[in-house]
Amino acid sequence: MDNRQRLLDCALDLFSRYGYDAVSVREVVEYAGVTKPTLYHYFDSKRGLLDALLKREAGRLLTEVLVAARYQGDLVATLESIARAYFAFAQAHPACYRMQLGMYFSAPESEANQAIRPFTNQQREILEGVFIQAAEDQGNLRTRHARYAAGLLGTINAMIGLHFNDGLVLGEEPIYLTVHQFMYGIFS
Amino acid sequence: MDNRQRLLDCALDLFSRYGYDAVSVREVVEYAGVTKPTLYHYFDSKRGLLDALLKREAGRLLTEVLVAARYQGDLVATLESIARAYFAFAQAHPACYRMQLGMYFSAPESEANQAIRPFTNQQREILEGVFIQAAEDQGNLRTRHARYAAGLLGTINAMIGLHFNDGLVLGEEPIYLTVHQFMYGIFS
DNA sequence: TCCATACTATACCGACCGGTATATTTTGTC
């Protein structure tokens, strides 16, 4: 009965499958079983719908990553915690993660990319913060936190891609392998 | 004077900046200084324009990666050669690589994703082939070639992302660091 | 019971979409 939530659910499903630009507001409201004025009652525009959707969906991921990324002196354990959070989220909410991934890599001047940028920036800061804090304990990785954060997230997303496309189950083993390869290399 | 090439150039520029779906054929032809029938003389449709563009642009990347990925008994050297090829291409043709990256991560039922899938599949086969061949020499990494190929490409793309967004210069040092971290871990 | 507010539907807007029928110009060949 909550048409606002229903509209967000339907928008998520359609955006994740076809992309924000390729989906019209007509398709969203028909899929949701309502009419356009209902959508425009809750959201000012198509872009407003997207912003509200990201606030709900990307916000969830962000808080889970934020919790998982609290550094407690053990870099390996922290990175495993982060990988676990990403993998769990991607498995629990595949459409949501697909959409965010697609928007992250979408064209830099597209609405979708601009809408998701605040959220990806926060993710980036969280991950870099882990390596900056770890650098206080272990030397060596100073000034490289940006590369490490980007590299880790790139590897995590690569594994999530294998999960989406090839059905790789993202249990404890991939978490262990991902982090240990990152820390100790391919032969670890 | 070659309007066909000019149309492809303009389409690449616009697609890479705004995304395939957000760019209209009107915008392409106006940017190119021609009219629509000229575009439809060379390409059957907007999708045909995209296919021709990918054949030209993604084909270039593919052949360069194919050459770089010839395994010659030294896995580290081969991976460095691959990273060098990707980095060089991304730096020499940023709009082209941006567009391909965006389409690779675009929604699975979008035209853009379907159009680029053959090319990404070939890249994947090339990279997996390297690890499969290397597995004949070194044990250990058998049956994990898919994860290694995905992980390596994920890391490479992460570095290219830092190049695009933060101006990281992709010279020999990032090549060395990327591959050695992949092979031997973060402290190598 | 009255009223304000939140919500939803019908019907419509101008602009733009991808694509084309037709006509004209350029170009290479003999």
Next chain:
DNA sequence: GACAAAATATACCGGTCGGTATAGTATGGA
């Protein structure tokens, strides 16, 4: 220079786009 073919322009098509003016209905408080 005649002529066919390739290339380009004008003008237009039906359909869909994001968005809205207007009106009606449901709902909860006084």
